Amino acid sequence: MICNEKMYGLGAKRSVIRELFEYGKMRKAAVGEDKVYDFSLGNPSVPPPPAVKEALIKMLTEESEIALHGYTSAQGDKGTRDTIAAHYAEEYGFRLDPDMMYMTCGAAASLTITLNAIVKDPSDEVVTFAPFFPEYRVFTEKAGAKLVVCPPAAGLEIDVKAFESLLNEHTRAVIINSPNNPSGVLYPEEQVKAVAAALERAEAKFGTTIYLISDEPYRALVFDGKKATCFPSYYKDTVVCYSYSKSLSLPGERIGYIAVSPLATEAQELYLAVCGAGRALGYVCAPALFQRLVKACDGLTSDVNIYRENRDILYSALTEMGFTCAYPSGAFYLFVKAPSGDANEFSEEAKKMDILVVPSDSFGCEGYVRIAYCVSTDLIRRSLPAFKALAAKYFL
Amino acid sequence: MICNEKMYGLGAKRSVIRELFEYGKMRKAAVGEDKVYDFSLGNPSVPPPPAVKEALIKMLTEESEIALHGYTSAQGDKGTRDTIAAHYAEEYGFRLDPDMMYMTCGAAASLTITLNAIVKDPSDEVVTFAPFFPEYRVFTEKAGAKLVVCPPAAGLEIDVKAFESLLNEHTRAVIINSPNNPSGVLYPEEQVKAVAAALERAEAKFGTTIYLISDEPYRALVFDGKKATCFPSYYKDTVVCYSYSKSLSLPGERIGYIAVSPLATEAQELYLAVCGAGRALGYVCAPALFQRLVKACDGLTSDVNIYRENRDILYSALTEMGFTCAYPSGAFYLFVKAPSGDANEFSEEAKKMDILVVPSDSFGCEGYVRIAYCVSTDLIRRSLPAFKALAAKYFL
Numbered sequence: 001m002i003c004n005e006k007m008y009g010l011g012a013k014r015s016v017i018r019e020l021f022e023y024g025k026m027r028k029a030a031v032g033e034d035k036v037y038d039f040s041l042g043n044p045s046v047p048p049p050p051a052v053k054e055a056l057i058k059m060l061t062e063e064s065e066i067a068l069h070g071y072t073s074a075q076g077d078k079g080t081r082d083t084i085a086a087h088y089a090e091e092y093g094f095r096l097d098p099d100m101m102y103m104t105c106g107a108a109a110s111l112t113i114t115l116n117a118i119v120k121d122p123s124d125e126v127v128t129f130a131p132f133f134p135e136y137r138v139f140t141e142k143a144g145a146k147l148v149v150c151p152p153a154a155g156l157e158i159d160v161k162a163f164e165s166l167l168n169e170h171t172r173a174v175i176i177n178s179p180n181n182p183s184g185v186l187y188p189e190e191q192v193k194a195v196a197a198a199l200e201r202a203e204a205k206f207g208t209t210i211y212l213i214s215d216e217p218y219r220a221l222v223f224d225g226k227k228a229t230c231f232p233s234y235y236k237d238t239v240v241c242y243s244y245s246k247s248l249s250l251p252g253e254r255i256g257y258i259a260v261s262p263l264a265t266e267a268q269e270l271y272l273a274v275c276g277a278g279r280a281l282g283y284v285c286a287p288a289l290f291q292r293l294v295k296a297c298d299g300l301t302s303d304v305n306i307y308r309e310n311r312d313i314l315y316s317a318l319t320e321m322g323f324t325c326a327y328p329s330g331a332f333y334l335f336v337k338a339p340s341g342d343a344n345e346f347s348e349e350a351k352k353m354d355i356l357v358v359p360s361d362s363f364g365c366e367g368y369v370r371i372a373y374c375v376s377t378d379l380i381r382r383s384l385p386a387f388k389a390l391a392a393k394y395f396l
Numbered sequence: 397m398i399c400n401e402k403m404y405g406l407g408a409k410r411s412v413i414r415e416l417f418e419y420g421k422m423r424k425a426a427v428g429e430d431k432v433y434d435f436s437l438g439n440p441s442v443p444p445p446p447a448v449k450e451a452l453i454k455m456l457t458e459e460s461e462i463a464l465h466g467y468t469s470a471q472g473d474k475g476t477r478d479t480i481a482a483h484y485a486e487e488y489g490f491r492l493d494p495d496m497m498y499m500t501c502g503a504a505a506s507l508t509i510t511l512n513a514i515v516k517d518p519s520d521e522v523v524t525f526a527p528f529f530p531e532y533r534v535f536t537e538k539a540g541a542k543l544v545v546c547p548p549a550a551g552l553e554i555d556v557k558a559f560e561s562l563l564n565e566h567t568r569a570v571i572i573n574s575p576n577n578p579s580g581v582l583y584p585e586e587q588v589k590a591v592a593a594a595l596e597r598a599e600a601k602f603g604t605t606i607y608l609i610s611d612e613p614y615r616a617l618v619f620d621g622k623k624a625t626c627f628p629s630y631y632k633d634t635v636v637c638y639s640y641s642k643s644l645s646l647p648g649e650r651i652g653y654i655a656v657s658p659l660a661t662e663a664q665e666l667y668l669a670v671c672g673a674g675r676a677l678g679y680v681c682a683p684a685l686f687q688r689l690v691k692a693c694d695g696l697t698s699d700v701n702i703y704r705e706n707r708d709i710l711y712s713a714l715t716e717m718g719f720t721c722a723y724p725s726g727a728f729y730l731f732v733k734a735p736s737g738d739a740n741e742f743s744e745e746a747k748k749m750d751i752l753v754v755p756s757d758s759f760g761c762e763g764y765v766r767i768a769y770c771v772s773t774d775l776i777r778r779s780l781p782a783f784k785a786l787a788a789k790y791f792l
Contacts, residue, residue, distance in 0.1 A: 002605045002662045003669035004516045010672030011513075018470065047461045060452050065443045069646045074414065105501055105650070105679070112678030117407075120400045135675075142676035209398045250465045252684025254501070266398045273399035276407030279531075280538035282508030283501070287683045288648025 015134060016362050017041060020347075024356050031354065037383035039371040040356045042181065042332065044249040046302040046374070052248060055296035059289065068292065072285045074275060076103025076257070080295040084257060087299040092230035096240070097262040100271045102278060103286035103294075105254035107217045107243035108135060111175070112281060114213055114239050114258055115143035117273035118173050127166050128175040129158055130364035131182050131335060133215070136175055145172065149364045156183045156326040156335060156365075160194040167202035167210070174199065177215040178229055179222060182363050182370035183335040184311075184328020186226055196235040203237070209265045212238045217256075218331035220247035220301045223308045226329050236263040239270070244294060246332075249302040255290040307332045310373040310380050317384050322395035332374040335360065339394035341367045349393060353386040411530060412758050413437060416743075420752050433751045433779035435767040438577065438728065440645040442698040442770070448644060451692035455685065464688065468681045470671055472499025472653070476691040480653060483695040488626035492636070493658040496667045498674060499682035499690075501650035503613045503639035504531060507571070509677060510609055510635050510654055511539035513669035514569050523562050524571040525554055526760035527578050527731060529611070532571055541568065545760045552579040552722040552731060552761075556590040563598035563606070570595065573611040574625055575618060578759050578766035579731040580707075580724020582622055592631035599633070605661045608634045613652075614727035616643035616697045619704045622725050632659040635666070640690060642728075645698040651686040703728045706769040706776050713780050718791035721764075728770040731756065735790035737763045745789060749782040 001008060014022070020040040028036045059068055075081070081098035088096050104110045115126065124145040128136050130152050140147040148166050153159035176195070178187040187195075199210050214231040219242065222228050232238040243256030260271045285291075314334060318325065324337040336357070338346035343359035347369050350357050360368035373380060397404060410418070416436040424432045455464055471477070477494035485491050500506045511522065520541040524532050526548050536543040544562050549555035572591070574583040583591075595606050610627040615638065618624050628634040639652030656667045681687075710730060714721065720733040732753070734742035739755035743765050746753050756764035769776060 001665055003513055003666045004673070007513045007669040007672035007676065008665055010675050011668035011670065012672070014470075015675075022469070041467070043466050045462065048465065053456055053461060056456050057453060060449055060456075065449060066441065066645065069444065069648050070439050071437070071648045073418070074410075105683075108678035108680045110678075112676075117399055117403045138676050139678060249462065252465050252467045252681060252687075254680065254683050269397055269404055270399045272407035273403040274407065276403035276405060277400070279406050279411075280403065280508075280534050281677050282504035282506075282535060284504045284650065285648060287501075287650050287686070289685075290683070291648075 010138060017358050020356050020358055027354065034382070035354055037355045037379060037386055039373060039375065040358055042246070042372045042374060043251055044246055044302060044374050045376055046249055046306045048249040048302055049297065049300045051297050051300055052250070052293065055293055056289070059292055069288055072288055072291055074278060074285055075101070076286055077291045077295065080291045083295045084298050092233065094230050094233050095262070096259045100260040100262055100267060102258045102271070102274050103291050104256045104258055104278070105283060105286055106245055106256045107215060107241060108139070109254070109283060110241035110243065110256050110258045111136070111213065111215060112139045112143065113274055113277045113283065114241060115139055115145070115173070116277035116281060117270060118211055119143040119145040123170050124172040125168070125170040126173045126175060127163070127171060129163070131156060131180070131360060131368070132175070132364050133177065133181045134362040152365060156185050158187055158191045158195060160191060160198060163195060164198040164202070167198065169206040169208060171202065171208070171210050173211045173213050175213045175215055176231070179218040179328070179330025181218065181331055182333050182358070182360065183326050184331045184333045185326050186222060186329040187229065189229070192229050192231070192234050199235055209237055211264065211270070213241060214238060215241050217243040217246050221304055221307060221332060222330040223304065223311065224329055228330065232261040232263065236261060237265055239264070247301050248297060250290065253287060253290045255286055255294060306377060307374065310375070310377055313377070313380050314371065314373050318387060321388060321391035323391065332372060334371040334373060335368050336371060338367050338369060343367050343369055350390055353390050355383060355386050355390065406534060413754050416752050416754055423750065427750065430778070431750055433775060433782055435769060435771065436752045436754055438642070438768050438770060439647055440642055440698060440770050441772055442645055442702045444645040444698055445693065445696040447693050447696055448646070448689065451689055452685070455688055465684055468684055468687055470674060470681055471497070472682055473687045473691065476687045479691045480694050488629065490626050490629050491658070492655045496656040496658055496663060498654045498667070498670050499687050500652045500654055500674070501679060501682055502641055502652045503611060503637060504535070505650065505679060506637035506639065506652050506654045507609065507611060508535045508539065509670055509673045509679065510637060511535055511541070511569070512673035512677060513666060514607055515539040515541040519566050520568040521564070521566040522569045522571060523559070523567060525559070527552060527576065527756060527764070528571070528760050529573065529577050530758040548761060552581050554583055554587045554591060556587060556594060559591060560594040560598070563594065565602040565604060567598065567604070567606050569607045569609050571609045571611055572627070575614040575724070575726025577614065577727055578729050578754070578756065579722050580727045580729045581722050582618060582725040583625065585625070588625050588627070588630050595631055605633055607660070607666070609637060610634060611637050613639040613642050617700055617703060617728060618726040619700065619707065620725055624726065628657040628659065632657060633661055635660070643697050644693060646686065649683060649686045651682055651690060702773060703770065706771070706773055709773070709776050710767065710769050714783060717784060717787035719787065728768060730767040730769060731764050732767060734763050734765060739763050739765055746786055749786050751779060751782050751786065
């Protein structure tokens, strides 16, 4: 092959999620939009808060187009970064430094830029917790490191002992994601503390710095009166990777940020490496209009109650039917055990009912399917008979 | 250093252009916006065509926000790609294949994705023509190859013999940019033909495929009744990298595309490698609203006459004052010879007059400065006395 085989492989073999999403589009065209229960994609179903449309139209109507659509500095609009840092301090009582924030084209860009800023040697390892978003592997390997997966404890929470045993002199970073995609699980505070303590022990033992990369696209989607974890408060060497895709329901617009904790070891160097990696990967600046939108709308959230209601309906119904899944306190995913233990078989059986759910093998956790319930509540309700018929195949 | 030193280096040592731009911002704050003649940045000064604002407001007002801001497929909105291919066929009589087009976050993303799709071995070489946009080096090296620079012929055109002598069994790609940043030169057709012939000879001689990457952010900005080159018509192994930053005056919005010529060797494989590289670098999809905007506005151009007028005034005035520069038929740059032969000295002397021009060393061509005349015609006129005073230092 003339071109790069690895890149060809990544392009030819689409992610399982994208694959199923494309199948869903075809299937909907064939049998009708309302006949397919498509739970494949984490594409928000709740519209953005009304302030988003208002702010966009106001800016487009009132502001100079040249200023509005012009380049920002590579780090991103200063006013936007100031606003984000101010809201973060209000919300979590922790002061991020606007001059250590870098606006990005969404969560994936936040992660690739951060990983490329950190990784320096092919022996480098990046640890993450199963189940995990499959692109972590793609991003880590492209950055030149090896992804090491920590298997989950019961309830899909963190097995801290297993985690600590995976840390070694090659560990350069850890990716954590809470609330978690694909499980919806919010890691309890005592586990976060234990992870931080294990990292501190490893830093001392190996004389290294291990950066904790907190991937937080679901930070704003937390239910039951709980609150997402402010990782920089627990562990100093933290980098927050945020995205507005889910909180403002703007997944196609690609807007988010990286915040290097001002407490991190060599924080200034790491921040400059983030700027350098953004540059080298071709990210000149994050989309300008949406940077300005973030200034206007950071802190607002799409109506989370709709996701909560979806979760309540689906979680109750599925567990009542006999399915098993970890209780999700955030995000918009249910991670359901395949009754036969075979995720692909279960996903294929579901497909026969026109239920599209993602088999879990690529999430580093065999024997589950992911249900993205970011769909209309009506679709959830209409899907229940199909789930019931599916359950009948296993539990009668 | 804990983080990646190369990335740190790229972040700590900003591009000379960005550096000067930041100096300009400070200086304007100190002495007044209208007192600084800032020719540092290729930031379009002409507003977008009126259809841009209209289309954005219309979409925001009339369309479902969920659809409008949702993910597109990774390749980009199909309707947008169809529209671009149709316009391209009308304009150049060459049929691009919409299914071999990939929407990107602008020209830099187009280049990094294409380079990462092609480069496979550290011995790989990518050739480009001086003077060249300095980020070519950054993007090529990050993709894992070596940048080889072909020095220019007289008039900053292509020295085809020198070019051919640089092609070898390691040559994987060539980056061409016409109209050129930083010189504004549009390469004449006979040189394009000679470059294509040299590439074909090299492919035959070495038994390799050499992809020609045509970086075309300035394709729509061509004056004097001339027309930009349709590279796929001249050389089959071509990849077009386009950006709407300059043609629609939307540089901050990061929107462009990659089109693999359907005639290229292993075109389908290369296209899939492009999709894979986009994925691995964290480009989930190009910004959705602006993809849809492109569907509405592709083919339109900001008022090019303003740039032409700026060029006419500045080119006449500077050459009359004694300065020398290649005649620019496109883009919005003049590349002026430093009278002393020392670009940095000249740029510093200009700074004393509050004229900000970029020294050429990083463009692979010593002894020039780049003047980005994408500023108001009024600023051009007001800058002339300062240029005159500058000329007096050298030519009296």
